[in-house]
Amino acid sequence: MKSNDILNAIEFVDEGFIEKSMPSVKKKSKKVIVLKTVAAVLAVVMVLNVFARIISYDPPGSVYPQYNPNSPLTLYISPMAIAVPEYPEMAKFGESDYYESRREHYGQYEGYSDGLDGFFQKSTVQILSGKEAKNRVYSPVSLYLALGMLAETTDGNSRKQILDLLGYNSIEELRTQAHAVWNLNFCDDGLSKSLLASSMWLDKDLPYNEATLKSLADNYYSSSFSGEMGSDEYDKVLQDWLNHNTGNLLTDYTDTSKFDPETVLGLFTTVYFEAQWSSPFSEKNNTTEVFHAQQGDIEHEFMNKTYQDIYYWEENFSAARLYFSESGSMWFFLPDENVSVDKILNNEEIFTIISEPYEYENRKYTQINLSVPKFDVSSGTDLTGDIKALGVTDVFDMRKADFSILSGDNSEIYLSRANQNSRVKIDETGCVAASYTELILNAGSAMPEDEEIDFTLDRPFIFVITGYSGMPLFVGVVETP
Numbered sequence: 059m060k061s062n063d064i065l066n067a068i069e070f071v072d073e074g075f076i077e078k079s080m081p082s083v084k085k086k087s088k089k090v091i092v093l094k095t096v097a098a099v100l101a102v103v104m105v106l107n108v109f110a111r112i113i114s115y116d117p118p119g120s121v122y123p124q125y126n127p128n129s130p131l132t133l134y135i136s137p138m139a140i141a142v143p144e145y146p147e148m149a150k151f152g153e154s155d156y157y158e159s160r161r162e163h164y165g166q167y168e169g170y171s172d173g174l175d176g177f178f179q180k181s182t183v184q185i186l187s188g189k190e191a192k193n194r195v196y197s198p199v200s201l202y203l204a205l206g207m208l209a210e211t212t213d214g215n216s217r218k219q220i221l222d223l224l225g226y227n228s229i230e231e232l233r234t235q236a237h238a239v240w241n242l243n244f245c246d247d248g249l250s251k252s253l254l255a256s257s258m259w260l261d262k263d264l265p266y267n268e269a270t271l272k273s274l275a276d277n278y279y280s281s282s283f284s285g286e287m288g289s290d291e292y293d294k295v296l297q298d299w300l301n302h303n304t305g306n307l308l309t310d311y312t313d314t315s316k317f318d319p320e321t322v323l324g325l326f327t328t329v330y331f332e333a334q335w336s337s338p339f340s341e342k343n344n345t346t347e348v349f350h351a352q353q354g355d356i357e358h359e360f361m362n363k364t365y366q367d368i369y370y371w372e373e374n375f376s377a378a379r380l381y382f383s384e385s386g387s388m389w390f391f392l393p394d395e396n397v398s399v400d401k402i403l404n405n406e407e408i409f410t411i412i413s414e415p416y417e418y419e420n421r422k423y424t425q426i427n428l429s430v431p432k433f434d435v436s437s438g439t440d441l442t443g444d445i446k447a448l449g450v451t452d453v454f455d456m457r458k459a460d461f462s463i464l465s466g467d468n469s470e471i472y473l474s475r476a477n478q479n480s481r482v483k484i485d486e487t488g489c490v491a492a493s494y495t496e497l498i499l500n501a502g503s504a505m506p507e508d509e510e511i512d513f514t515l516d517r518p519f520i521f522v523i524t525g526y527s528g529m530p531l532f533v534g535v536v537e538t539p
Contacts, residue, residue, distance in 0.1 A: 134302040136283065136295050140260070143279040146241065150248035151384065160247070160384075164526065167238040174239070174529065177202060177224050179409045182533050185444045187403040191352040191518075193435035195480035195534040197329050197493035199243060199525075201441070203254060203278060204327045204495040206236040208453065208473070210273050211323065211499070214460035216452040223448050233277045240279055242527035243329075250333035250385040252525055255303040256280040259296060259317065259324035261287045266323070270464055278327075288319035296324070303328040304492035311438050311479035315496060322471055323464065325497040331523060331531055333382035334488035339363050341486050349431055350517040351538045358539050360516075361486055362429045369511045370411050370421045375402040377411055378426050378513050386524040386531070388489060390430065392515055399518045399535050412522060412530065429514040431539035434483035441476040441495070461499065474500035482523065482532055491523060491532050 133142050149159035178198045185196045202224065209220040209232060217229065226232045245252040256278040260266060262285055274280040281299070285292035293316040300312040307330075317324060339361040347360045370377040374397045379389045389412060393402050402408065411418050442454065452458040453473040461471040480493035515536075523532040 134281070134299050136298070138283045138285045138292065138295050140282045140284050141275065142281045143275065145246070145253075145279065146244060148244075148246050152248070156247065163244075164242060167241050173225055174202070174235075175409055175413055178530055179406060180223075180448060181444070182409075182530075183404055184447055185439060185441070186533065186535055187400045191537050192437070193535065193537050194437040194439070195435055195482050195491075195493070195532060196437075196439065197478065197480055197495070197532050198530050199239065199254060200327045200329045200480075200493045200495045201478060202239065203236060203256060204325060204497050205445075205450070206232055207256060207258070207274055207278055207280070207325045207327070208497050210270055210277075211325075211461055211464035212453060212459075213463045216458070216460040217463075219450045219452055223450055233273065237277045239527075239529070243525040243529065243531065245385065245526060247384065249383055250331075252331050252333075252385070252531070253303070253329070254279075255328045255330075257299060257324075257326045258282050259292075259321075259326070260284045261322060264322065267464055287317045287321040289317075292317060296326075300326065300328065300494055303330060304494055305330050305332070305490065307481045307490065307492040308436070308479050308494065310436075312494075317498070318474075318500060320500045321474075321498055322501045323499045325499075326494060328494040329492065329531055331489070331491040331525070333385040336381040336383045337363070337365065338488070339486040344432075344486075345429075347429065347431075347514075347516060349539055352518065353538070356538065358431050360429050360431050362427070364425060364427050366423065366425055368415065368421050369424050369426055369513070370415075370418060372405065372407045372411075372420055374405065375408075376511075376513065377408075378428060378511075379415075380428070382488065386526055386528065388484070389522040389524070390428075390513070390515055391520040391522070392513065393517070393519065395517075399520060399537075403520065403535075408520070408522075412524065413528065425510045427510055427512045429512075429516070430484075431515060431536070432485055433536055433539035434481070435534060435536055435539075436479070436481035437534075438479045439477065441478055445476055464499075470501050471499055472501075474498050480532065480534075482521070482534055489523065493532065 135142055146163060148163060149156045181198055181201060182196060186194055205220050205224060209217050209229060212220065221227070221229065221232060224232060240254050243252055243254055258271065258274055258280050260282065271282065275282065283295060285295065296315060296317070297312045300315060301309055343362045345360050345362060346357055348355050349358045367378065375391055375393050377389060377391045379387045381387050391402060391408055393399055446454065452460070456470055456472040459472045464471070475496065475498035478493060478495045482489065482491040518535065518537045521534050521536065522530050525531050
């Protein structure tokens, strides 16, 4: 944007918006040590100039489009939104250019998702294994994008630790691949829904590095919001955004997502997935069977079907998958009798099968008699210990964390909270799943720490949901359906 364009734009900015965007003259405790205030015009210029490829903010009083809370692929817009992203357009299923549109969209990013298997495997093993015998769900893609956004706000060794975990030599490589990952998993075709949404939540009284905000917007399709940290009003907008982008599947968790008065920035990523089986189950074939949970046997409703497909086996486990219509797949990995879920979670062959299903040696095309329990599983996970165990430690330590890219000042900013909440449920028609990851940056003076195969999933098992690209959107363990 040219300087004359900025000056012309300033003439039409609502005075109330300028007042809300202006850094407060009154200093906040603890935060003022971290960031310098700037003039009002610079704040307005930052807002107008930072978002190069997204829909601009309308002043307060504008009429905002209504959205259906059960349709998370529509954009959530609030008077506190500074800007919202513009999602790619995709032809709807049944339209004449449907397949051409899909090829055009996904084809331009082909190959850019390569090399992520290492992070997906390491993080899945770390986060899902070694836990108590309860259902747990994890979204590798959501954490990947959240860590990518975090890397944009860091520098020095703090950034290097994140890049090393994700497998990159530079932030430029990460930006390119993160943008591709988002697009490879985007789908809004009227048949299935898959959206990776991102957002950054700013304190209205503090300025931020505009290049950092622009990179988050350009590469992560990030919405941005500005409000008073710790206020009920700002917390409500955050919770509404989370519920909207997760299809109201995680309301038990979103109620606890709030900002502290000392919060400097909040980074959130969500994944929403909804698809129908390519061949639905028939409810009349459902049976009541025994599921052998660790806590004891229980009776539960199972869905049953017979179909032809590839069956996989390896020492200690076997595997099969179901397909979604014009979308990805759902894999099921069943441990052998008396073999724990944790033992096969640590087997890298699981990820080899997912990434190379048609090259895997131990496979055969056969008739599969599948029996799977209907389930609705969810979990909330504190990722702090897991992220540290994966090698990203400096960002949690106020003395070592380097967030100078974000603030221009390296003192007293640290990652105070890292959580992920997820839910997956399946029935006769298909699957719906949602997850969100939250990374909260605070400022302060203290740091918190030809034969038939009977494939019956009647004991704890693992599932993996892959998107159109084949990347794992969700990985979970069903201990009790």
